[in-house]
Amino acid sequence: xxxxxxxxxxxxxxxxxxxxxxxxxxxxxxxxxxxxxxxxxxxxxxxxxxxxxxxxxxxxxxxxxxxxxxxxxxxxxxxxxxxxxxxxxxxxxxxxxxxxxxxxxxxxxxxxxxxxxxxxxxxxxxxxxxxxxxxxxxxxxxxxxxxxxxxxxxxxxxxxxxxxxxxxxxxxxxxxxxxxxxxxxxxxxxxxxxxxxxxxxxxxxxxxxxx
Amino acid sequence: xxxxxxxxxxxxxxxxxxxxxxxxxxxxxxxxxxxxxxxxxxxxxxxxxxxxxxxxxxxxxxxxxxxxxxxxxxxxxxxxxxxxxxxxxxxxxxxxxxxxxxxxxxxxxxxxxxxxxxxxxxxxxxxxxxxxxxxxxxxxxxxxxxxxxxxxxxxxxxxxxxxxxxxxxxxxxxxxxxxxxxxxxxxxxxxxxxxxxxxxxxxxxxxxxxx
DNA sequence: ATCAAGTCTGAAACTTGTTCTACATTATCC
DNA sequence: GGATAATGTAGAACAAGTTTCAGACTTGAT
Numbered sequence: 001x002x003x004x005x006x007x008x009x010x011x012x013x014x015x016x017x018x019x020x021x022x023x024x025x026x027x028x029x030x031x032x033x034x035x036x037x038x039x040x041x042x043x044x045x046x047x048x049x050x051x052x053x054x055x056x057x058x059x060x061x062x063x064x065x066x067x068x069x070x071x072x073x074x075x076x077x078x079x080x081x082x083x084x085x086x087x088x089x090x091x092x093x094x095x096x097x098x099x100x101x102x103x104x105x106x107x108x109x110x111x112x113x114x115x116x117x118x119x120x121x122x123x124x125x126x127x128x129x130x131x132x133x134x135x136x137x138x139x140x141x142x143x144x145x146x147x148x149x150x151x152x153x154x155x156x157x158x159x160x161x162x163x164x165x166x167x168x169x170x171x172x173x174x175x176x177x178x179x180x181x182x183x184x185x186x187x188x189x190x191x192x193x194x195x196x197x198x199x200x201x202x203x204x205x206x207x208x209x210x211x
Numbered sequence: 212x213x214x215x216x217x218x219x220x221x222x223x224x225x226x227x228x229x230x231x232x233x234x235x236x237x238x239x240x241x242x243x244x245x246x247x248x249x250x251x252x253x254x255x256x257x258x259x260x261x262x263x264x265x266x267x268x269x270x271x272x273x274x275x276x277x278x279x280x281x282x283x284x285x286x287x288x289x290x291x292x293x294x295x296x297x298x299x300x301x302x303x304x305x306x307x308x309x310x311x312x313x314x315x316x317x318x319x320x321x322x323x324x325x326x327x328x329x330x331x332x333x334x335x336x337x338x339x340x341x342x343x344x345x346x347x348x349x350x351x352x353x354x355x356x357x358x359x360x361x362x363x364x365x366x367x368x369x370x371x372x373x374x375x376x377x378x379x380x381x382x383x384x385x386x387x388x389x390x391x392x393x394x395x396x397x398x399x400x401x402x403x404x405x406x407x408x409x410x411x412x413x414x415x416x417x418x419x420x421x422x
Numbered sequence: 423a424t425c426a427a428g429t430c431t432g433a434a435a436c437t438t439g440t441t442c443t444a445c446a447t448t449a450t451c452c
Numbered sequence: 453g454g455a456t457a458a459t460g461t462a463g464a465a466c467a468a469g470t471t472t473c474a475g476a477c478t479t480g481a482t
Contacts (some may be wrong), residue, residue, distance in 0.1 A: 198409065
């Protein structure tokens with residue numbers, strides 16, 4: 001439990017009342033529910049509103065677009081996953097192995113709800129500038145998960161952060177190719193393990209070579 | 212010019228007549244034109260049809276959805292880029308350096324038409340299963356470009372292909388983060404260079420270490 | 423030249439994300 | 453408790469992707 005992670009939760013601009021918090025929660029739940037059924041397309045704003053017992057206008061007040069909604073849903077799910085993963089840290093000896101294990105574990109979790117994963121990931125990559133802050137939060141959460149898995153003793157170097165970003169890139173993109181049926185899970189595993197080698201490459205005082 | 216690349220062009224199911232080929236071309240041109248202006252949102256099917264001098268129904272016969280259209284547009288642009296890049300191969304000594312240089316060159320080309328890039332990349336990552344074949348073609352084209360840049364003397368090993376896939380993942384995902392304003396070009400450069408190290412790592416008879 | 427099959431056109435219809443409006447409910451402040 | 457501003461509701465309206473259809477035009481074979 002080294003390298004403390006500073007609260008990656010939402011910035012929480014205006015404090016919400018209890019009823020509002022409950023509405024928000026109902027909406028996110030409805031969103032995840034519908035997404036689990038039929039993926040991105042099945043999350044229809046009117047249906048979400050109805051399932052959450054909320055007027056369409058209200059839904060849009062809470063989440064200004066479908067993409068915002070789904071990205072928030074992803075935040076939510078990632079939050080869960082992060083706490084779950086923390087309970088059982090990966091077992092590998094090397095940081096690279098631990099990260100690969102963690103990611104594959106996350107991957108298998110997503111596999112259990114492929115439609116939900118589809119909806120969230122599609123929203124994430126489809127998001128335009130207006131969703132940047134939210135997407136950024138997701139990105140920070142992912143980074144936190146990976147750094148956690150690395151179990152560093154010191155704060156990460158700039159190089160290591162770059163490696164983590166590359167791992168994230170690979171993770172997202174591999175997820176997409178899997179979701180759209182263009183890559184098998186075995187393939188994803190290979191690629192994840194491949195990219196995790198960058199961790200060894202960037203851990204200080206390890207590689208004997210250097211230009 | 213080693214490691215011959217087998218024609219990555221379209222499979223061309225039914226041979227098109229001349230007028231049809233012309234229509235297809237007009238459509239793609241209109242699509243790119245509109246995309247250059249306002250990105251993904253500006254490519255409106257009715258407008259594309261009008262600009263191409265074609266009925267809406269015809270547009271849909273040629274490209275069954277907006278995403279199909281934009282992915283085809285990307286194929287087209289990549290085709291261009293590939294031939295352009297081949298004219299001036301990258302200059303670096305090491306394969307990794309050559310690949311990084313090539314990708315950054317491609318990156319700068321996209322920078323010149325950021326809106327077009329936005330439209331194409333968003334379509335690509337938003338594509339669902341129904342567009343898999345087309346997305347796959349784009350992927351093979353990208354792979355071809357990277358393998359070309361590596362300038363291998365032998366056919367690539369399985370490990371190298373995995374590294375190339377990871378590079379592609381990084382390339383796409385980095386592109387997205389840049390397009391949505393969440394990463395600077397400098398950052399993209401760093402990450403591309405980072406991931407290209409995997410090439411050294413996987414070139415046979417190079418790395419002195421091995422578990 | 424003619425017929426049949428396939429293709430293209432123009433226009434309307436349908437779907438779903440998003441916006442808007444008029445009114446009801448709730449929260450806050452005095 | 454009552455004024456008032458913010459929030460929520462119901463439902464219409466709008467925008468853009470997609471589908472549909474009747475009729476006109478091409479094409480290819482005979």
